[in-house]
Amino acid sequence: MIKNLKVGLGLIILGEVLGYFNSYFLSDFSDFTTGLLLGLSVGMKLVGVILSLVGIIQVSNDNNK
Numbered sequence: 001m002i003k004n005l006k007v008g009l010g011l012i013i014l015g016e017v018l019g020y021f022n023s024y025f026l027s028d029f030s031d032f033t034t035g036l037l038l039g040l041s042v043g044m045k046l047v048g049v050i051l052s053l054v055g056i057i058q059v060s061n062d063n064n065k
Contacts, residue, residue: 005055011048015041 018041022034 002055002059004051004058008048008051008053008055011044011051013048015044015048018044 018037022037022041
């Protein structure tokens with residue numbers, strides 16, 4: 001429940017950090033490296049949003065019981 005929410009928020013934050021790192025510090029690397037980091041960033045954000053939503057739904061279902 002709460003663990004899903006914490007992991008989801010952590011993944012969203014880590015995805016944001018990777019995105020900023022990619023855009024500000026790795027502008028001189030190859031296209032493969034920037035594409036890989038961008039893909040990891042988007043994937044982490046997507047999984048983080050899904051886990052956060054699952055955590056919120058589980059917490060709200062537990063409060064209703």
